[in-house]
Amino acid sequence: MQPMTQRFTQELRKLERDSHDKCSSCGRSFHEADTAHAGYSINGAPLYVGDCCEAHLAETAARYYWQPRAYEIPEAEAPLWRYMDFSKFVALLKDQALYFARADSLGDRWEGAKGIASNKSKWDEHYLQFFRDGFRNPPPGADFNISEEQIEKEAQRLLCELGAAGEHDIRTTYVSCWHEGNVESEALWRLYCPPQSAGIAIRTTFSALNVSLGDDPSIRIGRVRYIDFRKTFAGVNDAIFRKRQSLGHEKEVRAVIRRFEPSEGLGILRPVELPQLLKTVVVSPFAPPWLEVVLRETMSRFGVHAPTAASELILEPFF
Ligand SMILES: [Zn+2]
DSSP: OOOBOOOOOHHHHHHHHHTTTBOTTTOOBOOTTOEEEEEEOTTSOEEEEOGGGGGGOSEEEEEEEOOOOSSBOOOTTOEEEEEEEHHHHHHHHHHTEEEEEEGGGSSOTTTTOOSOGGGHHHHHHHHHHHHHHHHHSOOTTOOOOOOHHHHHHHHHHHHHHHHHHHHHHHHSEEEEEEEEOSSOOHHHHHHHSOTTSOEEEEEEEHHHHHHHTTSOTTSEEEEOEEEOTTTOOOOTTTGGGEEEGGGGGGOEEEEEEEOSSOOSSSEEEEEOOHHHHOSEEEEOTTSOTTHHHHHHHHHHHTTOOOOEEEOGGGOOOOO
């Protein structure tokens, strides 16, 4: 077995992201506990393969147990919406950057949560057992000779570290939230751009959002899954893509950036290509009549050209 070099080019990261579910050489699907190998061919081309095609690797960057992706990826043309106050849109035009809010500042105290506090003992026991098993069944070649008492102490220490890592994660994870839907949402207009306010919604697509952020594999973009925390837990690596079922109407797709340390302030700005992002800018049905003109003039001042449209909610019915 060749040693792992841990050398990852951007191309290899992208291949790992795009081909996540299957061997990039032969197309065979991965299953849980299969080994995935990331590396390069003799010609230096990136490869992400299963044991089936391991022989094609001249260099192994890393190999690991394959796991299903923590989130579902929408179709390329899936329509995404972002409802916002006009002043925030002006900031977007000025900065040419998308604001990613720190997870603990999003206003939902369940962001990043693993489960319900009253079920924590079950979670703790599961992980304690997992750690104990790890010490009792070390990998071949490892020379562990520790007493049951030490195993218990080490398992408790690792559990403590796991809890601290969870707390750290929500202060080092940054999120840009979008709504997935084929049509405008009256509920979201009312929530983010209430009557008497000047609001707009950006309409884009999953693919356009990804490309406008530089097609960067370190930014994870996917659907939030709404789960019943009374019956299940979020996983250690997927909690940022799990929310309570009572928020299911949000149909959220989020872009997520992880940092090692918290930034100063409650968010970070990420450069974005506005011509790619802004498929249409829709004016709130509750906005004052002057907003559409001001919106076009403001975009033009910042040299940004994108189609604008009135909300379909202002259409008049007949009886
Ligand atoms: Zn293969």
